[in-house]
Amino acid sequence: MKRVDLIVSERELDAVLKAIDQAGSPGYTVMKHVTGKGPHGSVSEAMDFSGLGANAHVVVFCEPPVVDKLREGLAPLLNYYGGVAYVSDAQPL
Amino acid sequence: MDSSLVLQNLLTPPVLFFFLGVVAVLVGSDLEIPAPLPKLFSLYLLLAIGFKGGLELQHSGISGPVVPTIAAAIAMSLAVPLYSFVVLRVKLDSFNAAAVAATYGSISAVTFITAESFLDTQNIHHDGFMVAALALMESPAIIIGLLLVKLAAGQKRPDEGPMRWGAVLHEAFLNGSVYLLVGSLVIGFLTAANSPHSLEKMLPFTDKLFYGALSFFLLDMGIVAAQRLRDLRRAGTFLIGFSVLMPLFNAMLGIAIARALGLSPGDALLFMVLCASASYIAVPAAMRMTVPEANPSYYISTALGLTFPFNIIVGIPLYMALVNRFIPTAG
Numbered sequence: 288m289k290r291v292d293l294i295v296s297e298r299e300l301d302a303v304l305k306a307i308d309q310a311g312s313p314g315y316t317v318m319k320h321v322t323g324k325g326p327h328g329s330v331s332e333a334m335d336f337s338g339l340g341a342n343a344h345v346v347v348f349c350e351p352p353v354v355d356k357l358r359e360g361l362a363p364l365l366n367y368y369g370g371v372a373y374v375s376d377a378q379p380l
Numbered sequence: 381m382d383s384s385l386v387l388q389n390l391l392t393p394p395v396l397f398f399f400l401g402v403v404a405v406l407v408g409s410d411l412e413i414p415a416p417l418p419k420l421f422s423l424y425l426l427l428a429i430g431f432k433g434g435l436e437l438q439h440s441g442i443s444g445p446v447v448p449t450i451a452a453a454i455a456m457s458l459a460v461p462l463y464s465f466v467v468l469r470v471k472l473d474s475f476n477a478a479a480v481a482a483t484y485g486s487i488s489a490v491t492f493i494t495a496e497s498f499l500d501t502q503n504i505h506h507d508g509f510m511v512a513a514l515a516l517m518e519s520p521a522i523i524i525g526l527l528l529v530k531l532a533a534g535q536k537r538p539d540e541g542p543m544r545w546g547a548v549l550h551e552a553f554l555n556g557s558v559y560l561l562v563g564s565l566v567i568g569f570l571t572a573a574n575s576p577h578s579l580e581k582m583l584p585f586t587d588k589l590f591y592g593a594l595s596f597f598l599l600d601m602g603i604v605a606a607q608r609l610r611d612l613r614r615a616g617t618f619l620i621g622f623s624v625l626m627p628l629f630n631a632m633l634g635i636a637i638a639r640a641l642g643l644s645p646g647d648a649l650l651f652m653v654l655c656a657s658a659s660y661i662a663v664p665a666a667m668r669m670t671v672p673e674a675n676p677s678y679y680i681s682t683a684l685g686l687t688f689p690f691n692i693i694v695g696i697p698l699y700m701a702l703v704n705r706f707i708p709t710a711g
Contacts, residue, residue: 296668298668298669328677331607333603334664335415335419337662338555338556338661339665
């Protein structure tokens with residue numbers, strides 16, 4: 288089992304979730320209103336009124352073949368809009 | 381410039397609340413407004429200004445200076461990004477120059493609303509059709525910004541990824557703020573024409589709450605603008621100079637056009653404000669989608685951290701003084 292962590296802008300969240308669905312992931316968890324600091328400075332909710340919200344943290348647990356499809360579907364989005372994605376091993380309880 | 385105009389503008393609740401927000405950040409107060417509230421107030425302001433504009437447009441009718449003024453407003457929103465881009469390319473790459481240029485070609489609805497409030501405190505008449513000009517100036521600059529990127533940086537951009545023209549046009553014309561503003565304008569127009577008795581039921585919401593909501597929203601804008609001041613240092617002296625001088629230049633063009641169109645003093649001020657303001661609601665979101673290579677701290681910080689405060693504190697009374705000097709009053 289693998290765990291994929293994605294930090295993307297809330298603005299691109301719909302496109303990211305669509306790519307995760309298309310990769311055949313069994314599900315995902317989304318945490319919105321994620322703030323912090325990125326290459327262009329701090330990320331906050333201050334510009335939420337303009338549609339430029341904070342970031343979202345998406346967590347996906349899936350089998351290794353799905354990770355390959357996720358990589359294929361998400362790479363263009365991450366290359367175009369930016370964001371980070373990491374894969375790690377996960378052990379079920 | 382008449383100093384009393386500056387004072388009358390500075391001592392209005394919306395501008396004072398804006399200062400209160402700025403000072404809160406500068407002195408390190410923990411004043412914070414939860415994120416959904418500014419969004420709610422911004423939507424409210426767009427709804428109210430659109431609705432009121434629709435009513436007044438129905439009363440004044442679509443004749444006289446209405447069509448030429450709206451056409452001139454759209455022409456300005458197409459022209460401003462083009463010459464801004466030429467200036468910005470002196471120091472910025474194509475992506476950043478196009479994004480900042482689009483920001484200055486579009487408009488700031490809140491600056492417009494603050495200018496309307498200023499005119500109301502001065503008892504100076506202004507027409508509802510200016511709201512239509514406001515609504516129609518939001519989108520063209522987004523399209524021009526993207527065309528500039530395509531033309532100037534096309535070869536450097538082999539992988540446009542998920543960016544498609546359909547999505548860009550959708551973003552330009554159907555983004556939330558433009559959609560709500562235009563929709564409210566149409567609803568106001570239809571209500572005034574067909575259901576005047578409903579107006580009284582709407583007025584407590586769209587009229588009586590308006591000034592307080594504007595003041596509250598400007599309190600938040602003061603906080604956000606002050607937070608952006610740090611980013612301005614990163615933008616550099618060229619962009620700082622641009623964000624003050626370009627609005628002044630655009631305002632000068634605006635007053636020349638207003639005079640040629642024979643606009644009343646109130647409408648001339650609003651036209652100048654439309655030309656001089658920069659978008660920090662519709663355009664940044666669109667630029668993020670269409671030109672992600674551009675640095676948002678350039679186009680947001682200049683529009684919100686400098687041009688917006690400049691216009692509401694200094695610009696509006698300065699433009700009014702110019703209107704008083706160069707625009708003849710009727711009769």
